[in-house]
Amino acid sequence: MFRAMLVKEFRLVGRDKQALAALFIMPAIFILIMSMALKDTFDSERALVDYAVIDLDETAESVAFGNFLAADKGLHKYESAAATSSERQSALREGLDFVVEIPAGFTEKLLNAPAEKPISLKIYAAADIKKEMLKLFQAKLLSGVQQLRLKDLKQELSPLLSAAALNLAATKFAGFEMSVKEIVTVHFSGQLEGQRPTSTQQSVPSWIVFGLFFVIIPLSTIFIGERQQNTLLRMRAMHVSTPVLLAGKIIPYMVINQLQVWLMIGVGMFVVPLFGADALTLGRSLSGLFMVSFGLSLTAVGTAILIAVSVKTVEQATTIGGIINILLGAIGGIMVPKFYMPEVMQSLARLSPMSWGLDGFLDIFLRGLGSVEVLPEFLKLVSLGGFLLLLAGIIFERNLKTV
Amino acid sequence: MISIKNLSKSYGKIKALNQLDLEIAKGTIFGLLGPNGAGKTTLVSILNGLLDFDIGEIEVLGVELGANLKSIRKRSAFIPQALALYDNLSVIENLRFFAGIQNISGTVLRHNLDYAISVNRLEAILEQRAQTLSGGQRRRLNIAIGLLNNPELLYFDEPTVGIDPESRNQILETIRSFKDDAKTVIYTSHYMPEIEKLCDEVAIIDHGRIILKGRLATLLQEEKSDSVVFELLHSSRVQLDAIASQNDDLQVVDAATLLLVRQSSEKVGQLLARLASEEIAIRQLRYGTTNLEALFLRLTATGAADV
Numbered sequence: 001m002f003r004a005m006l007v008k009e010f011r012l013v014g015r016d017k018q019a020l021a022a023l024f025i026m027p028a029i030f031i032l033i034m035s036m037a038l039k040d041t042f043d044s045e046r047a048l049v050d051y052a053v054i055d056l057d058e059t060a061e062s063v064a065f066g067n068f069l070a071a072d073k074g075l076h077k078y079e080s081a082a083a084t085s086s087e088r089q090s091a092l093r094e095g096l097d098f099v100v101e102i103p104a105g106f107t108e109k110l111l112n113a114p115a116e117k118p119i120s121l122k123i124y125a126a127a128d129i130k131k132e133m134l135k136l137f138q139a140k141l142l143s144g145v146q147q148l149r150l151k152d153l154k155q156e157l158s159p160l161l162s163a164a165a166l167n168l169a170a171t172k173f174a175g176f177e178m179s180v181k182e183i184v185t186v187h188f189s190g191q192l193e194g195q196r197p198t199s200t201q202q203s204v205p206s207w208i209v210f211g212l213f214f215v216i217i218p219l220s221t222i223f224i225g226e227r228q229q230n231t232l233l234r235m236r237a238m239h240v241s242t243p244v245l246l247a248g249k250i251i252p253y254m255v256i257n258q259l260q261v262w263l264m265i266g267v268g269m270f271v272v273p274l275f276g277a278d279a280l281t282l283g284r285s286l287s288g289l290f291m292v293s294f295g296l297s298l299t300a301v302g303t304a305i306l307i308a309v310s311v312k313t314v315e316q317a318t319t320i321g322g323i324i325n326i327l328l329g330a331i332g333g334i335m336v337p338k339f340y341m342p343e344v345m346q347s348l349a350r351l352s353p354m355s356w357g358l359d360g361f362l363d364i365f366l367r368g369l370g371s372v373e374v375l376p377e378f379l380k381l382v383s384l385g386g387f388l389l390l391l392a393g394i395i396f397e398r399n400l401k402t403v
Numbered sequence: 404m405i406s407i408k409n410l411s412k413s414y415g416k417i418k419a420l421n422q423l424d425l426e427i428a429k430g431t432i433f434g435l436l437g438p439n440g441a442g443k444t445t446l447v448s449i450l451n452g453l454l455d456f457d458i459g460e461i462e463v464l465g466v467e468l469g470a471n472l473k474s475i476r477k478r479s480a481f482i483p484q485a486l487a488l489y490d491n492l493s494v495i496e497n498l499r500f501f502a503g504i505q506n507i508s509g510t511v512l513r514h515n516l517d518y519a520i521s522v523n524r525l526e527a528i529l530e531q532r533a534q535t536l537s538g539g540q541r542r543r544l545n546i547a548i549g550l551l552n553n554p555e556l557l558y559f560d561e562p563t564v565g566i567d568p569e570s571r572n573q574i575l576e577t578i579r580s581f582k583d584d585a586k587t588v589i590y591t592s593h594y595m596p597e598i599e600k601l602c603d604e605v606a607i608i609d610h611g612r613i614i615l616k617g618r619l620a621t622l623l624q625e626e627k628s629d630s631v632v633f634e635l636l637h638s639s640r641v642q643l644d645a646i647a648s649q650n651d652d653l654q655v656v657d658a659a660t661l662l663l664v665r666q667s668s669e670k671v672g673q674l675l676a677r678l679a680s681e682e683i684a685i686r687q688l689r690y691g692t693t694n695l696e697a698l699f700l701r702l703t704a705t706g707a708a709d710v
Binding site: 004005007008011012015016228230233236238239240400 | 451452453472473476477480481483484485486487488489491492496499500501502503504505506548552
């Protein structure tokens with residue numbers, strides 16, 4: 001009996017081009033596009049800040065200060081004309097984040113009268129610059145100023161030191177020239193030494209979660225079609241019970257969901273790198289991956305069947321299914337990462353099953369965790385999926401009694 | 404074969420079936436008639452175990468319905484009016500699917516498939532998707548699905564709706580052939596001529612009760628005595644409705660037929676005069692004859708050919 005139902009369901013989905021597109025092609029394209037679009041997000045070599053320098057001081061030290069900024073790969077220097085107020089405004093409007101003005105006499109006063117209040121460096125910032133970015137840039141400028149002072153101090157002290165002290169000073173001062181990379185190593189949670197999270201690793205889980213819920217539309221559409229065409233009635237007259245009927249939907253669509261998961265993982269691993277972005281790596285727990293995808297699948301199928309038994313027409317199912325999918329995605333941190341959300345929205349996000357699934361997948365793909373760690377998400381998803389299916393079964397039975 | 408005693412079913416305050424009694428013998432092609440809302444669908448749904456009933460006793464295929472539903476369903480088939488099949492599957496895929504969910508396999512499957520296919524003349528279209536078939540072919544597939552368990556008892560609900568006369572005749576011929584296989588058929592239809600051609604017995608159900616039941620030939624014979632059928636030319640339904648509205652013994656069968664019940668020569672004369680004044684010509688007058696539709700109309704007094 002189940003074999004017949006599985007074969008029938010696969011044939012129906014396989015011959016429905018729109019369903020195939022929604023289930024397999026759209027999520028694969030999402031993954032490709034989002035991985036490409038975000039591929040520089042986690043690149044430590046990528047310039048985060050675009051800036052220009054107006055050097056009114058024009059000293060060797062002010063040039064060295066400019067070189068210090070230029071040596072940082074996180075900053076990208078533009079040779080923009082920004083001397084006049086209107087040029088600065090124009091440059092900042094067109095995409096520069098900062099224009100740094102080194103006033104005349106800045107280095108002279110900084111180095112020769114260190115105890116006095118220095119002449120301030122001026123920063124002209126773009127109107128939409130983020131607070132965090134401004135703080136980082138200010139810290140970078142301060143670091144540059146300290147370097148100038150240290151170099152000057154070294155030069156001042158050198159004639160006064162013995163050969164031994166000079167050697168010692170040379171060694172000690174050398175440390176001040178080291179880059180951040182030389183002094184600090186970053187270890188990302190769940191990653192091996194030297195590995196860093198990639199955009200693919202970040203985006204694939206989101207779109208797997210979203211893609212799994214795409215089953216809502218084909219499943220509910222086929223189910224309503226069967227009800228309208230009386231094939232469900234006929235099956236009941238052939239002594240197929242409600243649990244068996246529902247199982248005949250649940251099992252094939254959970255299999256389809258698993259195919260989706262592995263297709264999307266395959267795209268992340270093998271297709272995305274062809275377009276220049278990082279390849280997806282699987283994490284360390286296949287059992288954890290299966291648990292999360294099983295829980296998500298049960299919830300998605302439960303939602304789809306509940307919609308199918310609660311509405312009358314295919315049009316209602318596609319509209320309601322589409323809205324629910326997008327809302328759960330928006331609330332659950334699929335479209336906007338949860339850490340960008342205010343506290344209230346983050347609390348709301350915790351109610352979305354997509355958020356549970358995403359947390360589970362991020363644990364597996366990004367944080368390198370396993371089945372024990374994703375057990376809470378798995379239990380929440382399975383409980384919700386079971387509840388939705390139970391509710392759907394009750395409504396379906398009730399509707400049958402009013403033939 | 405089927406025995407129903409004192410069957411009642413209510414939807415809230417509405418009594419769909421009211422202490423209904425009915426016996427149907429094995430091997431009968433039985434027509435079930437009634438106006439919309441009379442209780443036909445409710446009765447057929449209960450007999451198929453699709454609806455619960457309030458009170459009553461039902462035996463189907465010689466056994467009590469409630470306790471033996473599974474075995475009864477294995478030996479019976481319900482062929483719904485809607486084409487309960489999958490448009491995106493081929494004919495053979497549809498047949499194999501519906502056989503599969505009934506756990507029919509092996510030699511039984513082969514035998515029953517051959518039977519369902521040959522009886523419904525589907526051999527040439529087995530690989531065609533259902534959505535590409537004509538209306539008649541789809542209807543035949545709908546029936547073939549019902550034959551997959553080689554049932555002893557078949558319920559047909561309007562099996563010829565929306566198809567051409569040739570396909571209709573083929574389907575009626577198929578259903579008639581079930582009698583040779585000793586199958587019992589319960590048949591509901593809006594087409595009275597079909598019932599007349601096909602059925603051995605009929606029951607008319609109205610307001611949840613059987614108001615007439617018997618062998619069709621006997622019932623029509625009993626109706627013969629005091630009726631006249633007027634077959635007309637150049638008439639319209641509107642004209643005939645207007646004429647019938649002034650005469651309680653006159654019923655409109657269709658746009659070209661009037662039935663005068665409880666006839667007398669005076670009434671016939673008055674009607675002839677009225678038809679002449681309306682410039683409606685008479686093709687034929689038949690004394691002492693009737694048809695099922697006329698009988699049905701008289702009994703249910705709906706004034707419309709709505710079964």
